[in-house]
Amino acid sequence: MADQMSSMMDYEYHDYEDEYTPLDGSGDRRKTFKKKKLSSSSKKTSRLPPPSETTYRGKNYGPNSYKERGCCACLCRCFSCWTLIIILAMLWTTWLTLWLTTTYLLGPSTPSSSTPGAGGGDGDGSDGGGLGGTDGVAYMVKVPYEIASKTGAFCLDGSPPAYYIRMGEHSGTDAWILHLPDGQWCYNATNCYQRSLTPLGSSSNIPEVIPTPGLLSSDPQVNPDFYNWNMVQFHYCDGASFSSNSPYELSISDDSVIYQRGSAVLESIINILLNKTSFGEAKRIIFSGTGSGGIGVFYQADRVKSLLPPTATYHALADSAFYTDSVNRSAYVHIRIQFQRLFNLHHMLESLDSDCTQTKVLAEPGSGWKCMFPEYATKYIQTPLFIANSKYDPWSIWNILSMRCYPQDCPELSPLMERFGADVSSKIQAAGMPDADGFFVTSCYTGDLIGQGWDQVSLEGTDVMVRDAFSTWYLRRTSEEGGEQKRSGDRERAVNSTVSTPANVVASEEGLNVTVTVPPTLPKDYRFIDCASSMMCNSQCNWSRDLFKLVADRLQAMDDFYIPVNH
Template sequence: MATELLSPLLARRRQGLHVVAGAPLLLLAVLLVAVVFSRSPLAVSSPELVDLTLVAGAREKGAVCLDGSPAGYHLRRGFGSGAHSWLIYLQGGGWCNTVKSCSDRKTTEFGSSKFMRAVEFTGILSNHHLENPDFYDWNIVVIRYCDGASFAGDAEGEDLDGTKLFFRGLRIWEAVVDELMAKGMDNAKQALLTGCSAGSLAALLHCDNFRGRFPQEVSVKCLSDAGFFIDEKDLSGKRSIRSLINGVVHLQNVREVLPTKCLQKKDPTECFFPAELIKSISTPTFILNSDYDSWQIRNILAPNGSYPGQEWTSCKANIRNCSSTQIDILHGFKKKLVSELKVAEENKDWGLFIDSCFTHCQTPFNISWYSQISPRLGNKSIAEAVGDWYFGRRQDVKQIDCKYPCNPTCSSLLPTA
């Protein structure tokens, strides 16, 4: 497995919705049905298209994509009471762990700004109150992901054709945040750092650094969506995910962003996993994840279709196709993930929303973020739970779902075939 399957790209094009591999199957069909037949907030508006901004002086700062092109971001200004509030969203989209896989990425929007276009803001990025009640009027920024190492690397390599490969995720992070501070984020009254998948892992990696950019009186928190990847053996007994991450860590030199305490005891590869990262994060953080995360089941637990005595292709495509034996194995995966969340569960300033939906990334989509058919825990949607936690409307905002298939509100996210 050379690269992570691309997580749902929150960029949705004017030509239509664009979701890359790794999104729940037939999510688009479900979304269209919801728009037409439900009275949910999904139907109230057209998404806002936000243009790309290239980082000023990117090449001089080293804030470049894999191919050396300038890094970029999308900024939609806040308004009204949200004019001094900032939400920074780190885009997901996989990792590259070899020269070959990074070379392949540089001919796509995940490795070059030459292929980036304007994107539509939906879900937690939406500027409509009925779709995004707590953050709709904030300054919202999507930082585009084009380094392949969760905005963490700082190195150079040589492509197979003799040209350079730039592993500059850390410099991209620093340059974009510096530029945003100069554009008014330095006067923020409150801020939230978040992301999806590989971008969610980046939010954990940079959470305390982000907190440190602001005066202590500013409310700064972090939200991780579908980024709690666990270091689990696959069904053949191999540690395929550890092998992938090991390649990323050493090829792209991510050591600088890893917790010092962890590095004193463990290998950098282990320190790149969220179970270790959260032990060192002091900033209040909310972990949103499925404990039957569809990407992790397909690529960490069962990266191949067939194993001795078991055929997993159908099960991986749709959890409803899994046999009772396979469901028991998935319950074991859930148990491991929940056990690694103990640090977050015991921290009073942290929040949890761990549902049993077979999905991956839930904040960038209206249907899962906030609608009448969103997943719910404790009778709260994801948006309501995150808002309650961020603004302190409720104490101890921590919900861990029961075993699949106990939660009927997950049905809207399940593939239908």
């Protein structure tokens, strides 16, 4: 199996000819693209952002396309043109009659909502944004192109930003979760162009509806503390954790460009929410993210806070994103070099914390890229922060440690993996977080802790799950700040004291009874660390070969940038 997985995984992605050169203190440098000289008759004008969503990349899907003209000509050969016009008019009249009857006489076919903007699926952001309700899904809304173009807030392909929204209800109507999803990065210009042809670089062909698991769930049994909150998931389409910040179009060929505007995309969506929904009246806001979205939380937490209503309590939750500045299994500073390339390619200097970058650059010219690593950047974050992370995060094991074999198939590498896990744990503890911040560090081979792992991953020998650790930390912080009322006195006492045995608490809200299990032995500082005796010390973790292969297949299918020989 090891040989099979090794042969399947041993490849290397090389396409560095069109990258930025590493920043060395002398400013931004970009290798010049060589273009063929065009004659005056064939010279092309530079492509500007498309005027509508139907003409991205120069394609025209309008009614005058060749195929439609061909169909009409063919029909006209079979029938007289007047006959054809009459038939089409009758069909259109029939359809319009049925539509009017269904819409205005029979009523909508789906449950309506009293929330503004709750009547449409693919909104344009001008009516309050998306559908309401608590049906466990969120609905897509696109930022109008005219608004996006004012600030140049484009996805990689030039399409406007988008987001998914589910409106809250009852006590959650003034509470919001803003979530940045995972989606990896693109590592050079060609790689970013390839991504721009997919939903990870465009909003032109994305799902109308997405599920909302974990922290975003509307199920009170899964998510008892936040199930009825407003939920917004930003569509990830810049390839740089919503932190690319180039004012220029990056040419890929004579007629293709990409836009690196993740920072503007993030701001444009927040502005739409402030202007078109009740978000401006929010009293509680959680800014969360997973994976590449989670590291975006490290980068953008304070900046997002500056855009929000000053009356709202604001907290950040970074999941599976504490990527460390560590050497790989060959003692090579591989991830550091990749982060330097990303930093320059995506013009990230202005998107990172200015206190951090200025400090690093003063100490060592050209070292602003260090603020991409949470271990250096965390102490500069002013926002109350909670970190959820695994010592053996699959992406980190795969791409930082460069270990790509099932541990039992390469036992000689297991000590390296255990040392890596201990290094991650120690760096989180030493990251300079204020005493009031918290974290949950598991020893399971898992990512997406606030998604699928929200009510599944727990610490060895306890019932403490990710949701319990974060919820108790969050409720304590908001209690101290006077920003949130508790659901019950029992829940409040559990948050503000250490309990030694599990206790079931029933919270009643709007006639809905929710049973909440308070985990045992909650530490007073709300910093949860799993066992450390061995790599597989938590008996509740899944270290099966099937899981490892499933994760390996998923990671291999993603954008990759380096794989060493063997394993």
